[in-house]
Amino acid sequence: MSRLLLKLSGEALGGSTGQGIDPTVLQHFCRQIKGAVDAGVELGVVLGGGNLFRGAALSQAGMDRIVGDRMGMLATIMNALALGDFLTREGIANQVYSATGIPGIAPAYERDHALSAMTQGTVVIVSGGTGNPLFTTDTAACLRGIELRTDAVLKATNVDGVYSADPKQDPQAQRYRHITFDQVLEQQLGVMDLTAMVLCRENAMPVVVFDVSVEGALVAISRGEEVGTRVENASV
Numbered sequence: 486m487s488r489l490l491l492k493l494s495g496e497a498l499g500g501s502t503g504q505g506i507d508p509t510v511l512q513h514f515c516r517q518i519k520g521a522v523d524a525g526v527e528l529g530v531v532l533g534g535g536n537l538f539r540g541a542a543l544s545q546a547g548m549d550r551i552v553g554d555r556m557g558m559l560a561t562i563m564n565a566l567a568l569g570d571f572l573t574r575e576g577i578a579n580q581v582y583s584a585t586g587i588p589g590i591a592p593a594y595e596r597d598h599a600l601s602a603m604t605q606g607t608v609v610i611v612s613g614g615t616g617n618p619l620f621t622t623d624t625a626a627c628l629r630g631i632e633l634r635t636d637a638v639l640k641a642t643n644v645d646g647v648y649s650a651d652p653k654q655d656p657q658a659q660r661y662r663h664i665t666f667d668q669v670l671e672q673q674l675g676v677m678d679l680t681a682m683v684l685c686r687e688n689a690m691p692v693v694v695f696d697v698s699v700e701g702a703l704v705a706i707s708r709g710e711e712v713g714t715r716v717e718n719a720s721v
Contacts, residue, residue, distance in 0.1 A: 600632075667686070694714045
């Protein structure tokens with residue numbers, strides 16, 4: 486696979502606490518990304534914002550959901566700027582975009598411009614979600630992956646794939662190497678939200694769920710090695 490879209494959660498950037506931005510974690514992600522770029526992979530990245538803002542508590546206190554989602558979009562832009570800065574210091578060409586442009590900070594995402602940058606070896610970091618409230622960053626990642634014609638969307642997690650149950654609670658949980666979108670939906674495995682899963686299913690966009698802490702995982706996935714769990718349509 487020569488073009489990939491990497492989805493990183495905001496909590497992943499926060500390290501063990503899941504909050505704030507842990508520099509050692511950013512350095513680890515930079516090593517992963519650099520390895521993939523050096524191997525010739527064209528890479529896009531979408532980040533969440535849960536390490537900086539989670540609207541659940543404020544929503545329970547009465548905050549409007551739309552306002553909370555807008556704040557969450559801003560959090561993803563902050564994370565994107567941090568990752569972009571670390572990549573720049575590692576000598577990795579990158580461009581941060583925002584679904585809604587912010588002059589002087591991040592230009593508006595334009596699919597053709599981003600696609601051109603990727604083909605030239607620039608890591609494209611797309612922030613701000615879809616630019617609309619009520620959509621998760623998982624959905625944003627799948628949407629951008631489809632738009633940018635990537636070979637797969639990679640969902641980085643803290644487990645080594647998709648299991649039949651929570652492996653932390655059920656030692657008998659089975660890890661899948663391959664599973665279909667229909668099976669994920671039927672078993673309610675919670676790989677991504679429903680909108681993201683259906684979007685990928687309808688557009689035949691494979692999703693690979695993997696443990697981001699494993700060094701060299703991105704390169705191994707691009708080479709077709711069995712890393713994590715691959716989710717795809719049954720006919721593929």
